[in-house]
Amino acid sequence: MYAIIVGAGKVGRNLARELIERGHEVTVIESSRQGYLAIEEEFEHAAQYGDATELWVLERSGIQRADLVVAVTGDDEDNMLVCQVAKEKYLCGRIIARVNNPRNHDHFRLLGIQPAVSATDLILRLIEHEVPRYGLVHLLDFEEERLEIIELEVSEDAPTVGEAVSEIALPEGSLIISVLRGGIGFVPKPDTVIEAGDEVLLVLDTGLEEAITAFFAPNGTSG
């Protein structure tokens, strides 16, 4: 694969190093003279000096034959422009952009620049995963297997209240394994009817928490 990386900061430099180690062909474009001189020794001919938002700089780097363009400068407008030009003018099959200011994420989306990766958003997502949403408790995580067991308290306004287990169209990759009611737990049968105040235990593929919460505690529980 031939990849062009725009921006030789910490992200760009390390990305280039990893891709080269994996046997890919890489060009790193850096617009500051100082930044370029700092990477030139390590990357040699794979380092290019220039402003990648200038079309001739991209062309000199061989954008016409690039399989991947990654824009990871510290400037969101530059990242958007490089990716837009790569995708729409040079018909590059795959682009990846870095979002510096999470508030700009919408702009990337608007211009069709996907995926757009924001470190802030990534960390936020991790925090959300670690700190469970109100009402949802992680009982057990099998990270390797990508499975988890969670507990949810069924709220009054849940759409599943009064429904038999067999009627609930849960997303694929989720299963009710136990219901706790009045201090007693039991394995539900298909005709077990869910009541408000029940605590349901489910086994899920990771990533389904939000979808599942909507079934049992759409607005979080009050307790």
Added chain:
Amino acid sequence: MSVLDADPLSHERLDAGQSKTWEDAQGQFTVGTALETDALIQAGIERADVFIASTAGDNTNLIIAQIAQKRFGVEKVIVRVMDPARASWYGDQGLHTISPTRHAIEMFERALQPELAS
């Protein structure tokens, strides 16, 4: 007429040498950068008929012009792009670009016409 600029000093520049202040002349001024959606809305982009992107940065102008067009549906959008190559490609994509560099080159050529002819 509404001006959005990141530098509050630009507001004073609008008043300099004028008999009326910018506000007295029915002008509006908002401090903020062009990618801030809130600032754009505060500056009144939602009811704008015309949007001119002329910050010092070509890329900022090209991005913000597309935001004005695609997100806010502004009918007429004009973009200043110093780099003639970028101005020309984005022009082909349907943005109304103006490249001062291109115009300056033409003016220089015209000024040099007598010499070039001889």
